[in-house]
Amino acid sequence: MSELSVTIGKSPPLKEKAFLFARKNMGLISVLISILAIFLALSIGAVLIALAGINPWEATSYLIKGSFGNRYGFGETLTRFVPLLFSSLSFAVAHKSGFFNVGAEGQLLLGAVGALLVGAYIQGLHPVLHITLSILAGVLFGAMWVGIAGLLKIFLQSNELINTMMLNYIGVLFVEFLIHGPLKPADSYLYVSSTILPSAKLPILLSKTPLHAGFLISLVVTAGVFYLIYRTPIGYQMRTVGANLKAASYAGISIAKVTIAALFVTGGLAGMGGAIELLGTQFKIINGFSAGYGYDGIGVAVMGRYNPVGIVLSALLFSVIRVGMGAAQRGAGVPFPLLNVIQGLIIVFVIASGYLTNKLSETVIGGRA
Amino acid sequence: MKKLSALLLLVLIAGILVACAPKATPTPEPPVAETTAEPVAEPEEQLRVAVIFNTTIKDGGYAQAGYESLMAMKDKYNLDVSYQESVGDANVKDVLRSYAADGYDLVYAHELYFTDAVNEVAAEFPDVKFGVTGYKADFPNVVALDATNWQGVYLDGVVAGLMTKNNKIAMVTVSQSPTAFRMVNAMYMGAKLYNPDVEIIHLFTGSFDDVVKAKEMATAAIKDGADIVYGNCGMGTTGVIEAAKENNTLAIGSVVDRSPLAPELVLTSNILDSGRYLTLAVEGMINGDLEWGKAYILGVKEGVEFLAPFNEIVSQDIIDKVEQATQDLVDGKVELPANDNYLWLK
Numbered sequence: 001m002s003e004l005s006v007t008i009g010k011s012p013p014l015k016e017k018a019f020l021f022a023r024k025n026m027g028l029i030s031v032l033i034s035i036l037a038i039f040l041a042l043s044i045g046a047v048l049i050a051l052a053g054i055n056p057w058e059a060t061s062y063l064i065k066g067s068f069g070n071r072y073g074f075g076e077t078l079t080r081f082v083p084l085l086f087s088s089l090s091f092a093v094a095h096k097s098g099f100f101n102v103g104a105e106g107q108l109l110l111g112a113v114g115a116l117l118v119g120a121y122i123q124g125l126h127p128v129l130h131i132t133l134s135i136l137a138g139v140l141f142g143a144m145w146v147g148i149a150g151l152l153k154i155f156l157q158s159n160e161l162i163n164t165m166m167l168n169y170i171g172v173l174f175v176e177f178l179i180h181g182p183l184k185p186a187d188s189y190l191y192v193s194s195t196i197l198p199s200a201k202l203p204i205l206l207s208k209t210p211l212h213a214g215f216l217i218s219l220v221v222t223a224g225v226f227y228l229i230y231r232t233p234i235g236y237q238m239r240t241v242g243a244n245l246k247a248a249s250y251a252g253i254s255i256a257k258v259t260i261a262a263l264f265v266t267g268g269l270a271g272m273g274g275a276i277e278l279l280g281t282q283f284k285i286i287n288g289f290s291a292g293y294g295y296d297g298i299g300v301a302v303m304g305r306y307n308p309v310g311i312v313l314s315a316l317l318f319s320v321i322r323v324g325m326g327a328a329q330r331g332a333g334v335p336f337p338l339l340n341v342i343q344g345l346i347i348v349f350v351i352a353s354g355y356l357t358n359k360l361s362e363t364v365i366g367g368r369a
Numbered sequence: 370m371k372k373l374s375a376l377l378l379l380v381l382i383a384g385i386l387v388a389c390a391p392k393a394t395p396t397p398e399p400p401v402a403e404t405t406a407e408p409v410a411e412p413e414e415q416l417r418v419a420v421i422f423n424t425t426i427k428d429g430g431y432a433q434a435g436y437e438s439l440m441a442m443k444d445k446y447n448l449d450v451s452y453q454e455s456v457g458d459a460n461v462k463d464v465l466r467s468y469a470a471d472g473y474d475l476v477y478a479h480e481l482y483f484t485d486a487v488n489e490v491a492a493e494f495p496d497v498k499f500g501v502t503g504y505k506a507d508f509p510n511v512v513a514l515d516a517t518n519w520q521g522v523y524l525d526g527v528v529a530g531l532m533t534k535n536n537k538i539a540m541v542t543v544s545q546s547p548t549a550f551r552m553v554n555a556m557y558m559g560a561k562l563y564n565p566d567v568e569i570i571h572l573f574t575g576s577f578d579d580v581v582k583a584k585e586m587a588t589a590a591i592k593d594g595a596d597i598v599y600g601n602c603g604m605g606t607t608g609v610i611e612a613a614k615e616n617n618t619l620a621i622g623s624v625v626d627r628s629p630l631a632p633e634l635v636l637t638s639n640i641l642d643s644g645r646y647l648t649l650a651v652e653g654m655i656n657g658d659l660e661w662g663k664a665y666i667l668g669v670k671e672g673v674e675f676l677a678p679f680n681e682i683v684s685q686d687i688i689d690k691v692e693q694a695t696q697d698l699v700d701g702k703v704e705l706p707a708n709d710n711y712l713w714l715k
Contacts (some may be wrong), residue, residue, distance in 0.1 A: 072470050074464050184656060189504055190482060210463065282459065286482070291459040326464060328472075329453050336455045 022364045030357040038317070038346055045342035059332040061297035065088060067320040073327065075209020079281060080319035081263065082218045083108065083290070086142075086273025087297025087317055089225050090266045092306045096229055097262035098242035103149060103164030103265055104270040105294025105323055106171025107142040110286055111271025112278040113175060116139030116183065118280060126191020130199045135275045137219075142271015143264045148265035154256050168294065179285055193285040202280040206298035212280035219312075221272065226308040228265070238262050291322075295310045314350075322345065392695045411442040415449040417477070418442075419468040420653060421461060422454040423480040430625060430645045436646030437606050440650050457584050463488045465675055468496040475654055477501070477647060487511060493593060498661070500650040502643065506664045506686075510652070512666040514646040518548050519555035519706055520668035520698050521639025522601070525621050526559020527694045528636055529597045530567050531687045539570045539590030539598045542608050547708035549573065552601060554706035557713065563690060571711070577603030584608030591616045593669075597636070599623070610635065626677035638677040644654040 013115035022029060046056035067077045087104040094101035101107075114137035119130065175192075183193040202212040229235040237258045240248040250253055273293065282289060301319050304310030325339040380469065402460065406469060418439070426436040436452065443450045451473070456464050458550030461483050468476045468489065478487050478498040491499040491511045499511045506513040527537045540556060541669040542549040553571045560567040583605030587598045591612065600609025600622035610630040613620035620631060622638030649671065653659025668672040676693075695704050 005380075066467070070470070073467060079463075178391050191486070192485070210466075281462075286458045288458040291457045323463075326453060326456075326460070327467065329466075330419070330467065333451070336453075 001290060004369060008208035012322075019364055022360070026361050026364065029360070033353045033357050033360075034350055035039075037349040039307045040351040041342070041345040043087060044345055045338075048341065049336060052335060054332055054334055054339060059328045059334050062328040062331035063320075064325035066331070071206070072209050072233070075206050075211035077316075077319050077323045078215050079210045079212065080322050081232035081278045081315050082214045082280070083273045083293040084296055084300055084318050085218045085222060085312065085315040086269050086276070086312050087219070087295075088304065089222060090269040091298050091301040092304075092311060093225060093229065093262060093269065094266040095301065095306055096242045097238040097259065097266075099150075099259065099266065100161040100163050101146060101149075101266045101270075102298060103167045103171075103294070104273075104297050104368055105290055105292070106164075106168040107145045107267045107270035108274035108277070108290050108294050109171045109175045109285075111138035111142035111144040111274030112282075113178065113183075113274075114138045114271060114283055115200075115275035115278045116196060119196035120194045120284075123197065125199060127199045127201075129196070131202060133277060134196070134200050134279055135272055138271045138275025139268040139279075139341055142269070143267035146263050146267030146270070150259065150267075152309060154259060160208035174285060175285060175289070177182060179287070183187065183285065192285065195284045196279060200279055201283065202276065210281055214280040221269070222308055225265070225287045227268065234258070234261055270297075302354070303347065307356060317346075338352060379604075381590075409587065412445075413481055416651075417449040417451075417473045417654065418475045418477065419471075419473040420452040420647065421449070421476070421478045421483065421535050422452065422481070423456055423458070423463050423483070424453045424454065426452070432479065434468060434642060434644035438647045439651075442477075442648060446651070446655060448651070458482055458486075459597050462490055465490040465499070466493070469497040469499075469599050475497060475500060475651065477650055478503075479647065481515070482623050484513065485570075486536070498654065502646045504664055506662050510663040511526075512650060512659055512661055514649060515664065515666055516641055516673050517666055517668035518641075519551045520703075521623075521641065521674035521676065522552045522599075523555040523559040523689055523698065523703060523706075524669070524694055525637065526556040526576050526621075527562055528559075528683060528687060529556065529599065529621060530560030530562060530564035531690065532636060532683070533564070533567065534568045535594050535596045536564065536602045537568050537570060537593070537595040537597075537701075538555075538571065539587060539593075539595035541574060541586050541590075541598065541600045541602050541607070542681060543577055543602045544573050544575060550710065551708040554708075554712045556599065557711075558703070558706055561695065562694065566669070569711075569713070574602050574605050574606065578605065579592050580605050580608035582608070582610075584612045587612035589618065591618050595619060600627075601639075622677070628677065628680065634680075636680045640675055640677050642673055644669065649673075669695055 026051065035289045045059065049056040049059050066073045068074055076294060087108060090104045091101060112191070115134040118137040119134040131353050145167060146164060149160045149167055152158045152163050179193045184191060185194045202214050205213055205215060206213045231238065237253045238261065239260045240251065240253060241255055272289070278285065296318055300315045300330045304314040321343050329336060329339060385455040395497065420439055422435065424432045426432050431467065432454065438451055439452065442448055453580045459542050460477065465476055465478065465486060475498045479502050481503050484505050487501040488507045488511060489497050492609050495510055496711060497510065501511070501513050504514065504515050506541060521543045526687035538556065538560060540553055542552060549646040553569060553689065557569050570590050572590060574582045574586060583600060587600065590598060591615050597619045598609050601619040605624055606627065608622050610622060610627055612629045613634050618634065620635050622635055624641050625638065625639060628635040629636045637640050664682065669675060676691065
């Protein structure tokens, strides 16, 4: 404290009090800063909307009404939340294990393909079994897809950031090929895959909305993933590898084994997201099956600071924005490009606020929050 | 210093917030006045029309034409309109349901790939009318409107058949789909009408946006003796016209008027007026003469397909013959072209 008084100078009592307060309530402060950042981004967005000649209050009210204010919007928001949550979990697990997986988009698509193969072509199963097997197939396919990048990294030390990114494009085109040929039903006029059987469809949770049981699965999986990461030996090993490869190696952890486990989890999660999106909302694979969930998941994970509560909240925020902005466009006529700008503003501000929180906690605590 | 700068940053953020908040408050006021004034001026019951586009409404083509016809009708019939643009295939069902739940009278999806989604959602909202620029209307509250996609090409064929000197016409399309076969055969039938010796070289790019490949294919066809090139392959069409320009060969465009690309060489273009679908759906709803549960296939007769103004080198004699062919199409005298193989192979 003496050092503090020296740096700050003339009026120590008040400043010291502020620092003490900040030191004690760092968690609260970081949440407040994030909220302020979102508010700030929305204020700038409001100015932009006003400049486009639209009443920003009207737009905001449509945003809120559209995403939470009515039954359908509420259900839609929680439905959009599911794939976002899975792809951000996928990114967060990889991040914790020292692996950069920006390929959730491709893994999600391949996961949907896996789920479709089981969900559409295997007949006569009990719904519970059919859904479980379809989701497992999705997990397997997602893991296989990231596995390509993983094996390249383990055996050839090639950069996984580039490889997972490249596999996205390959995945998108591969799935496009599938729906133009092998998976396209003969009687279909358009290029789409076959539809999954009724027994593979996830039940609806809230009638007259698209909200399906995948929402509950996603919450359970989130809890499970963080239990795995923070409360199990393999999770500890994954985090150690992620934090310091050399230290982990000296500690006798088999890097290859841990990396493969982490890969399976990260790819499996993205694949599961795709499988649930297929079984819960889309029922068949179409061009543009994933509305950029794999990419948005990265933003969600960074914004949620790789922490379970943070990720759930930021995935919710992203889906509120996705759904609410559609409503703002329909109701208030806010042009679509402007909505993209506002979404971008929110991401930039929240990430900047994360940086600010880190700086602040370094200052008052001497470490990261 | 670090601690101070962190504090300063906080203060700065607070400052910006304080500065921003009041700024945001006064700006909205003028629009408030506008929006509250509107409902007062329109006491009578308005028809509420919602339209969904899959791209931006500023795409200079398909969606823009739809948007413009929507806005024209908004003024003409005093409609209450709303639209959502750049809607992905993954989200379209939610947008359709939101509009239907909002009480719109007509919810129109302006995209072929939305056909299945429209039919699926329409089953859930039997009291709402749905329209789609598509091929299928499974329910009594749905109407589907699609173009023939060949009648305009048939008219192109008449022009090409009369203008070609080598009797070789090249066509560049995206694929060998049934739609493409029908277009190729329509061109062949149109050309054959006044030129029994005509031959068609059909090439396909496999992509809606491969401009380079389309250009290479058209160039190859020109080297092979074709003296008229026709492009109907999305973005690639510009590549076909480009090839015509480089080789000083006549060309025919498609979908929109392509003559600005090469005014000297483009003879005409078969236009597909995608705004017409919307006009037909809305006017049909107002006049009550639209048959619900039906998939319409619209062409020259309905004004969805027609030819762009001709190049001045196209003689009056040819224009008269095109008019005759147009009349034949309107009268239903032209047989539907085959869509499974080339006519000359049959």
